[in-house]
Amino acid sequence: MTNFDIAYNYLIEDYAENFPLNFCIDKRTDPDSISEKLYDDILKAFFPKNYDAEKLEQQFGVKPKFYTIKLNNTTLLSSDYIGPSVYWSREKGVNDNKIRGFLKQCHTIGGHIVWERGADLKYKVNTSRGGSSGVYDRLDWTLLLLKIYLSDKDKKNFIIEANKCIQEEFRNTKNINEKFENLFNAFNCSEWLKGYSFKDFCMQFKLYGNFVDSQFNIIEMAPLFPVLPNDYNAYIDNVCKAIDSRKALINSGINELL
Numbered sequence: 001m002t003n004f005d006i007a008y009n010y011l012i013e014d015y016a017e018n019f020p021l022n023f024c025i026d027k028r029t030d031p032d033s034i035s036e037k038l039y040d041d042i043l044k045a046f047f048p049k050n051y052d053a054e055k056l057e058q059q060f061g062v063k064p065k066f067y068t069i070k071l072n073n074t075t076l077l078s079s080d081y082i083g084p085s086v087y088w089s090r091e092k093g094v095n096d097n098k099i100r101g102f103l104k105q106c107h108t109i110g111g112h113i114v115w116e117r118g119a120d121l122k123y124k125v126n127t128s129r130g131g132s133s134g135v136y137d138r139l140d141w142t143l144l145l146l147k148i149y150l151s152d153k154d155k156k157n158f159i160i161e162a163n164k165c166i167q168e169e170f171r172n173t174k175n176i177n178e179k180f181e182n183l184f185n186a187f188n189c190s191e192w193l194k195g196y197s198f199k200d201f202c203m204q205f206k207l208y209g210n211f212v213d214s215q216f217n218i219i220e221m222a223p224l225f226p227v228l229p230n231d232y233n234a235y236i237d238n239v240c241k242a243i244d245s246r247k248a249l250i251n252s253g254i255n256e257l258l
Contacts, residue, residue, distance in 0.1 A: 004044065004109075006247040010035040011107035019104035025086060025096060031107065032079040033066040041109050042069065042079060045250045046205055069114060075192045078117040080126040081107065082139045083243060084236045092232035105240050110247035113139075113205055116190040125193075128186035135179055136228045139211055139239075144218045145180065147198045149187040158184050166225040179227065206253070210245035 009016040010031035012023070031038050039055045047053040052072045059065045069077040083106025089099050105111075115125040125142070128134055135141035148161045162180040163171040170176065187193055193201075202212050212218055221238040222229035229235040 004251050005037075005041065006109055006251045008037065008041070008109070009104060009107050010038040010112075011103055013037065016104050016108060019100070021100070023100050023103070025099055025103070028086075028103070030081070032081055032112070033068075034064055035079075036065075036067055038079055038109075038112065039067040039069060042112065042114060045109055046114070047071075068117065071192070076117045077114040077192070078126065079112050080115050081111055082113050082137075082239075083107065083111040084232075084239050085130075085137045088136055088228060089232055089236065092229075094232055094236065098233065098236065102236050102240055106243050108243070108247060109250055110210075110243040110245075116192045121189045123182070123185040123189045125183070125186040125190065128182040132228075133178055134182055138221065138227065140218050140221045141224065141227060142183065143202075143207070143211060144224075145183045146187060146193070146201070147216075147218065149184060150193075150196060150198045150201075153188065153194070155181075155184055155188075170225055176227075206246055206249045209249060210242040 007016050009019055011028060012019055043053055043055060054070050056068050056070050057065055071077055084102050086099055117124060129142045130137045144165060145162055148158055159177060159180050199216050202208050202216055222235040
């Protein structure tokens, strides 16, 4: 029986216990495209044998090799890190030692998910959810909006329901509606996502009990508004706790996938 490496850190391509105390945050290389082990582990963790899914290795010219997942011989999926953001941590004054701590903890299998990719997609979830025009890379907000979308794919209704998630005085501003529209467009571009119920998505990607509760309600990692959390240190702690819980859930179910 093969043990699943829930403590393996793809940022350093070694076990998290070996994460350097002096790790250079500014010279890190995003493993979401270049880590072959990450894609091998995503297949084991989230795509049982009854899925027609395979890892693809690609390279353009002299650029580094990169990886993706091909599903049903048509759909391309790429990994996306769901842990706290280094950029927004620094904007909120979080010290580098705490940043190294969450990079060590979250660049493990529990801190990654997949979204659809492809040159034909005008909008993509992994880019639309980031930054000030998105939801600052918050997975709780991303999942909340995905749940709304999968229950009613009408854009007008989506915007109405999304605004209900925040205090009335902050609803329907240009900035907040832009965030919601960006995620709506990304969800709506993905035929792959449209094939899920929210419950099925959470079950497959091991999100229950960590990012959603037993009734598939979203567990907020910070108050929903402001979208960029005021207390980013507390947000980091909550996300790390959820990712640790998700790692345990992935590990508990891995044997059935091997």
